[in-house]
Amino acid sequence: MVDRELVLRKVAALEQYLAELDEFRHVTLETYVAERKTQRIVERTLHLAIEACLDVAEHLIADRRLRVPASHAETFEILRDAALIPTPLAGSLVQMARFRNILVHDYARIDAGRVVSILRDDLGDLAEFKRVVLELV
Numbered sequence: 001m002v003d004r005e006l007v008l009r010k011v012a013a014l015e016q017y018l019a020e021l022d023e024f025r026h027v028t029l030e031t032y033v034a035e036r037k038t039q040r041i042v043e044r045t046l047h048l049a050i051e052a053c054l055d056v057a058e059h060l061i062a063d064r065r066l067r068v069p070a071s072h073a074e075t076f077e078i079l080r081d082a083a084l085i086p087t088p089l090a091g092s093l094v095q096m097a098r099f100r101n102i103l104v105h106d107y108a109r110i111d112a113g114r115v116v117s118i119l120r121d122d123l124g125d126l127a128e129f130k131r132v133v134l135e136l137v
Contacts, residue, residue, distance in 0.1 A: 002063045007137050010056045014130050017049035021123055029116050042115060043103055050100040053093065053129050060084060060136065072097040085132050092125040 024042050032038055057075045061068075066082055069075040073094045080090030099118070102109055 002137050003059065004137050007056055007059060007133065010052045010059075011130050011133060014049055014052040014056075014126065017045050017052065018123060018127055018130075020045050021049065021119060025119050025123070027116060027119065029113055032116050033112050039112075039115075042119065043110065046115070046118065047100060047103045049126055050096050050103075053126060054097065054100070056129075056133050057093075060133075072100060084136060085129065089125060089128055089132065092122065093129060096122070096125065 021042065024038065027038060027042075032042070054072055054075055057079055058069070060066075061075065061078055064082060064084075066078050069078055076085065076090045076093040076097060079085045080087055085093070096118075099114065
């Protein structure tokens with residue numbers, strides 16, 4: 001059975017992270033590159049937001065006894081295959097999970113342009129995941 005309280009706590013955390021990231025939505029690439037504190041805030045908060053989505057996704061997978069993912073990215077593919085999230089959203093979240101790995105494991109490869117692009121164009125995918133999850137629970 002889905003632990004509704006756990007999912008709601010994770011969703012609330014995601015909502016907070018998205019609100020914090022929204023403060024940086026209009027940062028320019030030049031400003032982002034020049035401001036180390038902005039980089040750290042954005043990168044860490046983005047990491048936490050993606051982690052919250054992964055935690056919820058893994059809980060849904062376990063609850064429904066779906067196959068165990070071999071990677072973070074596969075987590076969202078499993079939800080797509082089970083028709084729990086739409087295909088376009090799954091594709092976006094797979095990319096977010098892969099980007100999370102760069103944030104966590106390979107700081108030297110973080111592309112500032114990609115981070116700014118996520119801030120401007122892709123945060124809505126995390127909000128959409130939140131909406132879909134709330135409908136499921």
